[in-house]
Amino acid sequence: xxxxxxxxxxxxxxxxxAAQTLAQAGLRPVVLDENRLQGGQIYRRQPENFxxxxxxxxxxxxxxxxxxxxxxxxxLPHIDYRPETLAWGISSNQLLxxxxxxxxxxxxxxxxxAAGATDRIMPCPGWTLPGVFTLGGAQIxxxxxxCTIGAAPIFMGTGPLLYLVAWQxxxxxxxPRAVLDTSSxxxxxxxxxxxxxxxxxxxxxxxxMADLLRTGVPLHAGITPVRVEKQENDTDLRVRGVTWRTAxxxxxxxxxxxxxxxxxxxxxTQLADLLKCDFAFDALSRQWxxxxxxxxxxxxxxxxxxxxxxxxxxxxAAESAGELAALRCLADLGRPVAQKEVECLRDALxxxxxxxxxxxxxxxxxxxxxxxxPDETVICRCENVTAGDIRRAAGPxxxxxxxxxxxxxxxxxxxxxxxxxxxxxxxxLAAARNIPIEEAGRIRSAAPVxxxxxxxxxxxx
Amino acid sequence: xxxxxxxxxxxxxxxxxxxxxxxxxxxxxxxxxxLSVILLERDLVGQYASGTNFGNVRRQGxxxxxxxxxxxxRVIWGxxxxxxxEDVEFLPSGHVRVAFKQQDSxxxxxxxxxxxxxxxxxxxxxxxxxxxxxxxxxxxxxxASFSPLDGHANPRLxxxxxxxxxxxxxxxxxxxxxxTNITRTSExxxxxxxxxxxxxxxxxxxxxxxxxxxxAAAFGENLPFTPKAPQMGVTEPVPYRIQPxxxxxxxxxxxxxxLRQVKRGNIIFGGGQRGTVDLVAKRARLDPxxxxxxxxxxxxxxxxxxxxxxxxxxxxxxxxxxxxLPVMGPSARIPGLYYAFGFCGHGFQLGPxxxxxxxxxxxxxxxxxxxxxxxxxxxxxxxxx
Numbered sequence: 095x096x097x098x099x100x101x102x103x104x105x106x107x108x109x110x111x112a113a114q115t116l117a118q119a120g121l122r123p124v125v126l127d128e129n130r131l132q133g134g135q136i137y138r139r140q141p142e143n144f145x146x147x148x149x150x151x152x153x154x155x156x157x158x159x160x161x162x163x164x165x166x167x168x169x170l171p172h173i174d175y176r177p178e179t180l181a182w183g184i185s186s187n188q189l190l191x192x193x194x195x196x197x198x199x200x201x202x203x204x205x206x207x208a209a210g211a212t213d214r215i216m217p218c219p220g221w222t223l224p225g226v227f228t229l230g231g232a233q234i235x236x237x238x239x240x241c242t243i244g245a246a247p248i249f250m251g252t253g254p255l256l257y258l259v260a261w262q263x264x265x266x267x268x269x270p271r272a273v274l275d276t277s278s279x280x281x282x283x284x285x286x287x288x289x290x291x292x293x294x295x296x297x298x299x300x301x302x303m304a305d306l307l308r309t310g311v312p313l314h315a316g317i318t319p320v321r322v323e324k325q326e327n328d329t330d331l332r333v334r335g336v337t338w339r340t341a342x343x344x345x346x347x348x349x350x351x352x353x354x355x356x357x358x359x360x361x362x363t364q365l366a367d368l369l370k371c372d373f374a375f376d377a378l379s380r381q382w383x384x385x386x387x388x389x390x391x392x393x394x395x396x397x398x399x400x401x402x403x404x405x406x407x408x409x410x411a412a413e414s415a416g417e418l419a420a421l422r423c424l425a426d427l428g429r430p431v432a433q434k435e436v437e438c439l440r441d442a443l444x445x446x447x448x449x450x451x452x453x454x455x456x457x458x459x460x461x462x463x464x465x466x467x468p469d470e471t472v473i474c475r476c477e478n479v480t481a482g483d484i485r486r487a488a489g490p491x492x493x494x495x496x497x498x499x500x501x502x503x504x505x506x507x508x509x510x511x512x513x514x515x516x517x518x519x520x521x522x523l524a525a526a527r528n529i530p531i532e533e534a535g536r537i538r539s540a541a542p543v544x545x546x547x548x549x550x551x552x553x554x555x
Numbered sequence: 556x557x558x559x560x561x562x563x564x565x566x567x568x569x570x571x572x573x574x575x576x577x578x579x580x581x582x583x584x585x586x587x588x589x590l591s592v593i594l595l596e597r598d599l600v601g602q603y604a605s606g607t608n609f610g611n612v613r614r615q616g617x618x619x620x621x622x623x624x625x626x627x628x629r630v631i632w633g634x635x636x637x638x639x640x641e642d643v644e645f646l647p648s649g650h651v652r653v654a655f656k657q658q659d660s661x662x663x664x665x666x667x668x669x670x671x672x673x674x675x676x677x678x679x680x681x682x683x684x685x686x687x688x689x690x691x692x693x694x695x696x697x698x699a700s701f702s703p704l705d706g707h708a709n710p711r712l713x714x715x716x717x718x719x720x721x722x723x724x725x726x727x728x729x730x731x732x733x734x735t736n737i738t739r740t741s742e743x744x745x746x747x748x749x750x751x752x753x754x755x756x757x758x759x760x761x762x763x764x765x766x767x768x769x770x771a772a773a774f775g776e777n778l779p780f781t782p783k784a785p786q787m788g789v790t791e792p793v794p795y796r797i798q799p800x801x802x803x804x805x806x807x808x809x810x811x812x813x814l815r816q817v818k819r820g821n822i823i824f825g826g827g828q829r830g831t832v833d834l835v836a837k838r839a840r841l842d843p844x845x846x847x848x849x850x851x852x853x854x855x856x857x858x859x860x861x862x863x864x865x866x867x868x869x870x871x872x873x874x875x876x877x878x879x880l881p882v883m884g885p886s887a888r889i890p891g892l893y894y895a896f897g898f899c900g901h902g903f904q905l906g907p908x909x910x911x912x913x914x915x916x917x918x919x920x921x922x923x924x925x926x927x928x929x930x931x932x933x934x935x936x937x938x939x940x
Contacts, residue, residue: 183843190843197847477819491715498599501606501711504819509791509866541843545791545864548850 097121098203098427101189103181103365106134107158107409108208108401108416110166115420116206117172119429124174124200126181126191128544132166135210135230136409138237139163151237153262154298158409183541184368190541197552204396204423207366208416211359211402215514216251216276216463220322221355222475225333229255229356233262242268244352248336250274250319253358253457254299260311261302270311271350274338276357276460278316285456291445295408312348316341318463322353357459359406360517367539369397375532376405378454380461381517382536388440390419391426398423406453411446414439464518465525473522474515476508481522488526495535496520509545512537563752565727567591569917570746570756572734572770573763575605576710576903577895579717579728580910581760581917583639586724588918593754594718594726595746597733597763598837601714604764604902607839607871609787609813609825610710611800612904613650614675615702616666618880620928621905622673627924628908629704635907639720643712644817649799650705651689653696653856659804660698667700677702691797693858700804707800707815710903717910734763737773739889758917760893765834765874767896771882771931774889778897778934779877784830784839784870785900788846790863792820802826803856812852814860822863824853829900832872839870875899880929883909885916887932893917894931 098121102113105127116123131139137159140146152159176193183190188199213228220226227235227243229251235241242263248271249260260270289296306313320337324330335349358379366384367373372393373382383405390398400419401412418439425431467473469482487499496519499505505519506512512519516537524534569585571578574596582594594600612632614625636642654660660681667677678701680688685699692699722728733749737759744759761770765782772778795818802813803826812826827849831840846868854861874897876882881899886892895913898905908924915922 183846185842185844190847199844491719494599502715507867511867541841541846541868542865545866546846548790548854548863548865549861550847550850 099124099201100423101126101200101202101205102208103205104134104208104210104401104403105129105132105166105175106136106208106210106401106412107162108403108412108419109134109206110162110169111413111416112206112208112400112420113173114165114169115417116424117169119424122172122174124176126179127175127177128180130178132175132177133159133163135234137162138234140238140240144240146240153265155409162413180544180546181365182543182546184365192546192550195547195550197550204398204427205369206390206398206400206416206419206423207403208399208401208412209362209365209403211361211406212513213356214358214360214459214517215355216357216460216518217467217471217473217515218319218321219468219471220324222472223322223324223333224331225351226322226353226355229259229354232354233259236262236266242266243354244333244350246271246350247352247354248272248274248348248350249354250336250338251356252277252460253356253453255356255358257299257302257306259354260306264306264309264311269309270306272312272314272348273306274317274319274336274348275313275315276317276319276463277457278341281458282315282456285452288448288450288452289456291448291452295449314338314340320345323347358453358457359402361403361405362513363403364511364539364543366392366397366399366403368541368543369394371397373536378451379406380459380531388443389422389436390415391422396423396426405450407443407446407450411443414442414446418443459517461521461531464521467522473519474505474508474512476510476515477504479503479505479515479519484519484522485526488523493523494527495533496523496537497535499523500537506537511540564754565593566743566755567593567727568756569593569758569760570595570744570754571760571762572737572746573761573767573896574600574714574718574728574730575603575762575764576601576714576717576906577898577909577913578760578762579714579721580907581762581895581913582721582726582728583717583724584910584914585917586721586726588914590914590918592721592726593756594721594728595732595734595748595754596728596730599730600718600728601711603837604871604873605714605906606711607787607869608710608785608873608900608903609823610707610815610903611650611813612645612647612706612708613702613800613802614705614904615650615670615677615700616652616802616804617901618928619669619673620925621880622670622675624905624908624912624924626674627911628905631907631911632708632904639716640723641712641716641719643716644709645706646708646798646818647704647706650702651692651799651801652700652804653685653692653801654698654804655695655855656805657697659806663698663700663804675702689799691857691859692801693855695855701799705800709817713903713906737770744891758891758893760895760913760917762895764896765832765872767874767882767894771894774886774892776886776888776931776935778882778931780897781875782832782834783873783875783900784832784841785825785873786827786830786841786845786849786868786870787823787825788849788865788868789824790822790860791866793822793863795820797822797857801856803852809848810852812849812856814853814857822860824849827852830870834872837872839872841868841870843868873898873900878933882931883913883929884926884931887930887935
């Protein structure tokens with residue numbers, strides 16, 4: 095039998111370790127990477143002519159980052175690596191890719207999807223102003239390009255990334271004006287029992303907070319965003335600051351020239367959806383996720399998920415999950431696999447699951463805020479759909495779930511296909527109809543997963 | 556759209572099975588004629604072909620004997636916001652068919668002559684004049700046929716708007732009402748649903764699109780019928796510049812693409828090869844390779860198309876007959892039974908006219924619109940009679 099073709103989508107921690115495991119077993123996996131350089135988002139590399147050391151780029155994770163980069167360099171002769179390549183559709187048993195306007199069809203025997211995650215967004219009035227970024231975007235600007243989003247940034251949201259990015263900015267010489275966290279101290283304590291399964295990470299987080307406090311960065315907990323303010327001059331749309339409420343309900347204003355917003359991460363699941371994998375509602379993160387077993391096998395034969403694309407567990411877990419999914423894939427392809435190794439990885443992932451539980455409990459997505467957003471708040475920025483539009487779909491137009499609302503008022507219909515607004519839009523719909531969030535559904539995925547150039551060459555079969 | 560109280564049993568003058576545009580419009584116009592109406596929709600009103608089609612409000616190029624129906628429909632499209640109280644984004648911005656080959660141009664010229672007696676006036680532009688009149692077109696266009704009063708509308712809004720209007724007018728519109736059994740007593744049709752609801756009426760209309768064949772067959776009126784999935788897509792928004800709908804007049808299936816720009820700026824496109832359908836799973840199988848195949852033909856019509864990016868694609872579930880014409884009118888076998896289905900991918904424009912015409916039939920047994928070419932009798936097998 096010819097060597098089976100295994101495609102790995104993504105070249106972050108999960109994709110890299112999956113590819114490595116497959117290559118070690120004698121296969122030559124195809125590795126598709128949307129980025130120009132391997133590393134994923136967390137270990138994103140700087141351009142070749144930049145020279146900051148790893149310790150500066152990745153801080154406490156420098157060793158992991160360097161190890162992953164090095165492992166990948168060694169892997170290059172043994173894999174079919176395709177950078178700047180978008181996996182955008184499925185046609186029968188072929189994956190469709192696009193690279194510099196060239197479309198290719200890749201037949202495959204198995205696929206490991208390690209597509210990662212994006213920031214999870216809860217809109218607030220003003221969040222579409224120039225100068226507002228996601229936390230991930232703010233971090234990438236710094237990591238990849240050594241740029242900051244502003245000279246006096248405010249970071250708002252919740253989750254570990256909130257403190258990490260603020261700390262990275264501080265270290266880069268840009269002192270944040272404030273860190274505004276929607277999770278209260280009390281809520282965070284509830285997450286502690288899960289978070290302490292990874293004491294080193296927990297200690298890191300506490301250190302970031304301590305460093306921020308010591309340098310006089312105000313950290314506020316249990317806040318409610320009111321709005322991102324723009325300059326009073328009508329022609330200047332840039333950010334002027336953030337108005338928010340304290341945990342006790344007092345109105346406050348913090349001046350700043352840029353805002354980074356993020357409420358944890360959400361998994362990228364479109365490819366799994368296009369491959370018709372079963373999804374189930376995950377009450378912990380209040381979103382629909384592809385169903386996998388502990389090794390990452392989905393309901394579809396030969397399709398595996400690894401890394402944050404299967405549920406947010408972070409980079410270390412992603413490395414183990416990538417390896418485990420690859421071993422499972424090899425076993426399913428009839429290749430010999432050391433059971434001990436499998437057990438070892440499964441064991442390594444157990445505390446990661448507890449940690450994930452701690453994160454979602456300690457830094458929860460503030461879904462209740464959706465119900466109180468003013469009608470004029472833009473939710474879907476691609477299509478300029480407001481909270482009021484979604485409520486009109488929910489009420490007078492009687493859309494029972496989010497795809498119907500999409501048909502009526504265009505929420506989630508634009509460039510990002512609801513990847514940014516889908517969760518908040520669904521919360522607004524559920525609140526307006528007074529139904530449980532799982533009954534409000536999830537936006538169905540469609541090709542192309544991301545915008546596809548109309549000028550395409552290559553196959554014309 | 557489910558009503559607060561779901562009747563478990565009810566009687567009306569007419570039961571309409573299928574809440575696509577045809578069923579919803581028939582419900583609305585039947586109420587206008589004073590009939591009591593129960594509309595049963597298995598899922599959501601306008602969810603399948605009616606909500607996923609291209610949105611063409613096009614008369615030119617149609618089968619000529621269908622033009623009286625299309626003309627009637629066009630008049631209703633023009634009255635829509637007042638008539639149903641909701642805007643469905645109808646833009647009477649014209650429709651252009653372009654030909655690149657002389658033999659195709661000759662067909663456009665012939666059609667422009669032939670449709671005149673039906674009251675459809677087209678403008679023809681040849682060679683350079685086509686690009687002068689429509690500067691967005693490729694300079695290679697050999698002939699452009701312009702129908703100034705045609706246009707386009709938003710299919711996602713049209714059928715649900717008719718459904719709501721029908722309800723406001725007093726129709727019982729039930730969503731999530733899957734019909735499982737239809738029987739006929741001496742005076743009534745008895746329609747049962749999966750939720751054990753039971754409805755009766757002396758008149759029954761079947762307008763369940765791609766799923767209608769089975770229901771017609773149950774009444775002894777089977778026909779060759781193929782569900783297909785036309786494929787659509789949409790680009791990112793760009794400034795609104797292209798008013799008319801533009802279609803590629805070719806008799807090669809793969810070349811037959813079309814596009815329209817909505818005021819929001821996105822360009823919606825469709826055409827070419829159709830995908831397959833799973834009627835049981837109620838899913839159209841969208842093949843992204845068909846999207847790739849559409850691109851060069853779209854660029855051939857509109858060179859600037861190549862500078863855009865496609866952000867989304869979708870497919871619908873449509874029913875096709877063997878002669879590419881719908882089944883519309885009374886049953887040839889069962890008194891009181893009416894059909895309006897199988898519109899072969901060109902039903903959207905006809906929808907309002909179909910509703911008004913079917914309401915004529917349901918209320919009076921006759922209509923001024925000639926429907927003979929669409930009778931289900933044309934499929935009758937002599938042996939089955």
